[in-house]
Amino acid sequence: MVEPVRTAAADGATSGTVRRPALSPSRASDFKQCPLLYRFRAVDRLPETPTRAQARGTVVHSVLEKLFALPTAERRPERAHELLPGAWAELREREPELAELFDGPDDPELTRWLSSADSLLDAYFELEDPRRLEPEACELRVETELDSGVLLRGFIDRVDVAPTGEIRLVDYKTGAAPRQIGEAKAMFQMKFYALVLWRTRGELPRQLLLMYLADKQSLAYAPDEAELRRFEKTLEAIWQAIRKAGETGDFRPNPSKLCGWCDHQARCPEFGGTPPPYPGWPEPDPGPESVLDRTD
Template identity: 40%
Template sequence: MSAYAVPTTLSPSRVESFLSCPLAFRFRSLDGLPDPPTIATLRGTMVHRALELFHADTSRPRDPNWLDGCVTTMLEEFREHPDTLYLGLSGDSYDDLSRQCRRLAAGVFEMEDPDQVHPVGLELRIEAPVGPVVLRGIIDRLERGPDGSLVITDYKTGRAPGSGYERKALGGVHLYALMCHLTMDERPSEVRLMYVSSKETITDRPSDQSLRFMTQRVSAVHGAIEQSCQSGEFRTRKSALCRFCAYQPWCPEFGGDPTRAAAEAPDALSGPTS
């Protein structure tokens, strides 16, 4: 008998999460342990929301004044957001985060002409069967490029990858290209990562080969998850990401005991609002 039921749905971020560290994937996705927000994740969510509002109305000029208004609307929405309350942000600390969001969102003006963006969908939910699993996710921005073809854009508020790591960073958007191809019967012509902090854009062009590779990759990752679910063995993968991992206290790499996580983590990681 399997130690865990094998998931029948995955998101692109869960695929990446298993590849980054199978044990953290187990804690988060199979044990259902809380995954508490950080300032960085909240900042990312807030900037995404501001840019969603910004591009939602294409009938008006998308200029700095309009962006300012969208950021202000977003900041009101997030003032009492559970993640804001969890992190105890109010007064000066919320003002500080607000300034960071304003600066990051404004980065788009140095990266593209927003009036030339023609969205087909913003924060678009998409679902597609890929091999043995159903992939579900949310595309930040799906648009028609100048030649009418589909372009997928993913906003990033963190640091751009160093030289040689761009391909790895593009894995998620290539999965979205595969999902578009399967559900819309149309292969996107371009996938883009917009790093609004450093104002760098990384692009790639999906091909028949990349779609085939992504299909095989999903099947391979799902097969590895299935094996781990059956055996109950989820390996650790120590990396620079460990310093952001909420599950360190139960990770054997840091002297923790994973068998105690289910009993201890829900209380330890629950915020002041729960």
């Protein structure tokens, strides 16, 4: 997902206000997976090496966002392909380190990478016809505070509203995560967005739609009120655990098969490493998620 441009004033950077720490789907998933990973990403803000797969997902999301900004009749596959080079150039400008993924513009690997992104765009058009849709919003930033005081924040790929008022939340998936793990994480993310939208608008989304472009499949799910109330309690419990760890710095590692993909093994006690000194709980909020934070 590509983060929309926001001014400093919109973020409170020049208004003198202090942004409170918030819970996002990515950070909540991090803590569930491994509290120490959460600390490295949300508290220490340690850099991570981006991957070609992450960058490709971000670029594809950007193209789809741009596609829906076009007049309806122009939302065709060939137009999406035309948007791809510009989306890649914009991402490199925002994240200059991504240029290091390839050996210059003539790198054959770059050509193959762009071709793979084109294939994902073609897959999208096999799943739906964007000329028949008029989303209410793309890359929608949402935020709400629960009655317990937990602040939730995130970005939704797309919000569709039917003429009769029913709301559908759509998320595009381009990553190669194992399906069982990937779907569980994706559905957690979608329930998070459904809860935020419900608490914000007072209306329960009728459908949560995951579009898996790599295998040209869609997964639709209809949440109910009781389920979202239970999910709200889950998020509150996660936040309480985060704040408890934040008070002491006791963010413990949780070894799993996912450790093989972690950038922080050299700092992890499970692999003989030592975390940096705990800097304390971040106040104000350590900042918005990066572009690559919100790719799948």
